[in-house]
Amino acid sequence: MSYNKTASITAETINPRVKTFNYEPCGDIATLAERLQEELKKNPGSRPFEEIIYCNLGNPQALGQQPITFFREVLSLCDNPTLLERDETRMLFSACAIKRARKIIEAMPGRDSGPYTASQGIKSLRESVADGIAGRDGYPSRPEDIFLTDGASSAINLTLQMLIRSEEDGILCPLPEYPLYSASIILHGGTMIPYNLSEDGDWGLEIFEVKRCLEEARISGLTVRAMVVINPGNPTGQVMSVTNQEEIVEFCRKEGLVLLADEVYQDNIYVDHKKFNSFKKVARSLGYNANDISIVSYHSVSMGYSGECGRRGGYMEICGFGEDVVGAICKVASVTLCPNIGGQILTSLVMDTPKIGDDCFERFLAEKENIQSSMVNRAKTLEEAFNSLEGVTCNKIEGAIYLFPRIHLPAAAIKAAKTEGVSPDIFYACRLLDDAGIAVVPGSGFHQISGRNIATGTWHIRCTILPGEDKINEMIPRLKSFHEAFMNEFRDRS
């Protein structure tokens, strides 16, 4: 395509921050996978596999996860409230969904789901979210501290925009990281201060490491404003212990850091000995209130058993901020007017699900448990499969939807990658896609290559547990035989 030669916008003249950041969903693997899929469509049988198995994207429903019926019923009714006045509606929708939709619509200004809402979200829906948080944590939550948002990403962006004044403002972020953080920090003109998670310690967070990074940053002249924690972890799949969370709360309180708690995987836990605890709950149980520490908690409808990624629903709960700061957040939120109403409604549903006695409770529970137990199976199966491979070590997946195995690549493979001018993990991931039709994200997409890891040179891939169990069973032999062949090709012969 030709383009306008006189226009004032070209790749050379766009905002340079846009050029700087590196964001995985636009990465090479996704593009390669798309190309390969096209090729398979045109020439079936041209590869030893019939279709690509997508373990690269955290997009559950794209891989066959079924939506929760109750959620979709309520959304459908709220979109078209005239249905609530028709008798025939009872033939198509559960009484429980009709009741809930009626309650939602009746509490809406104008009794319809059409108008702009408050920039913070509809008050009655924020009340449901706050009640859900209070029930989960056992500590009070206030609707005025809830901001409904177009997914957690929008909330994270908004917070970082509030915090970052210049590149002298730093934000502590875990490595490996979910790259939304570095992208957003760069776009808002700040500095990311990476701290390393401990692979040898099951991807745990070591406070001495965070402290080291904080001190180095301060010595270099940065003002450190906040610390990001992702629990359960993306891409690591770790669930933090309460003791670890307590250390983090104490640390942020002492150092005057805002604790940004990415808690979007709170409904994805796969081990019996750990459960999800919100950072707010941990802080309150230590006796700290809004006067002692500022915490922002992010949640979303995209993950968990809900998996409603395309709805763009989520919330942030902000605790320990002055009223003037809350007003300023409201002002920035108002620039895009309000979060989408469907996402707002769904967020309230995720935080206020059917209860025992509701006519749809049994069905809701069965659907939810079916998804969750299948995730447990898939997590376990994939973890075992990776650990059975030569030179691969994979930490236990305790939560979230990812495994992040380390591939101990032979020297010859690293050399071959260098010859091709790519990072060794990208080399491995491209071969895995090309030879076995399995799409994963190379570890360097999470900036695992940066920081301390440059020295040790560790290589990883991120693999989701989202394909269905049949697909996982089809994938494992493909993974095993690919890996064996790859190792045979490159095995160290010293």
Add this chain to the structure above:
Amino acid sequence: MSYNKTASITAETINPRVKTFNYEPCGDIATLAERLQEELKKNPGSRPFEEIIYCNLGNPQALGQQPITFFREVLSLCDNPTLLERDETRMLFSACAIKRARKIIEAMPGRDSGPYTASQGIKSLRESVADGIAGRDGYPSRPEDIFLTDGASSAINLTLQMLIRSEEDGILCPLPEYPLYSASIILHGGTMIPYNLSEDGDWGLEIFEVKRCLEEARISGLTVRAMVVINPGNPTGQVMSVTNQEEIVEFCRKEGLVLLADEVYQDNIYVDHKKFNSFKKVARSLGYNANDISIVSYHSVSMGYSGECGRRGGYMEICGFGEDVVGAICKVASVTLCPNIGGQILTSLVMDTPKIGDDCFERFLAEKENIQSSMVNRAKTLEEAFNSLEGVTCNKIEGAIYLFPRIHLPAAAIKAAKTEGVSPDIFYACRLLDDAGIAVVPGSGFHQISGRNIATGTWHIRCTILPGEDKINEMIPRLKSFHEAFMNEFRDRS
């Protein structure tokens, strides 16, 4: 509320850009109106009016505008595609909506409305939008040039983020302006270059004035990157003539400016002698293609007869950008993953409405024409009412949903405003709310007070035409008697 004294975020330490911008929806009138409404609820009869008439917000459905049945039916079905498999569905939904929902769902990856979509939006929906544009303009439109977005505001924000590198980058914007532009330019660290619309010339745009502002900005060292045009105008209600649009196209082409065309009111035209012409159509009809000029056109589902503000649906069509720039826009869009699916679907519906022969066509047309003809009536009635007031001149409302009358305030009123420490237009608007229960936005909310107007000292209010006809009829006597009393109180007695 007390707040965290040690935390690193306070009103003093937030991003200073957040403090700088001034955005009307958070303005005092909205807060005052809310307080007054509460007061009326507690003490009915405490005022000479029973309820507030809201002419301040561009939120049609909040003021009783009914949604288009076809749009809501399709949204409802797409939310819950299992309905498409049930016979009973035909009792509740039109065949036309079922057919359209089926077509939409079948073209979606995974045949459901749940997953993340491409960051640019679902391809099949972008195709519908492109076909709609081509049909409207008579010139081709390509789905790869369409970005579906969470309303036009998100699209405008995204574009400005791409364009602005530092405060040395300037964007030409009309005064009076829709304050999203100044807010977004400030948040992204750029400089707004205001140009004045000509009140004496029916709020027309005079190229010599824009040229003057461009030259002054260049002399002061700014790099001028783009020119914003709002047509039909917000808050002015003007519809541009083709001749005027041609001048603008020629100007932007010659000066190498990206033309940012806010065309969200394209379905709101109230006069027979003018019609909407997109800037792209005007450029193409002059013989200019993507090689000659870069144009971004914004549209939304929030305005027009649709009025679906809370759905957050919209698009931008970008013409004349290099593939690398398009890729960069895609990368920034991907940071918030994708626009909400409900908004995407609705945008495709607004651009591809029922056709003659569809079973729901008659109903669709009747609903649409009912809304549009009522808007014409209300526009005319309000325009006449304002022009009948002493010392008020109101330009013709040709399009959009606003009147922007000028109030020639007596010296004593200006003095009284000064005593209270507020701008005279705010003084008038507060009294109008307090004494007559009519909420409007003072002209200074659109920065009309800035620029050339400081010298001439002109005072305006923005009044929407959105309350129903019964409300407008109730409002006009209230407006008239308020204004008469106000003038009697302050009339110049020289």
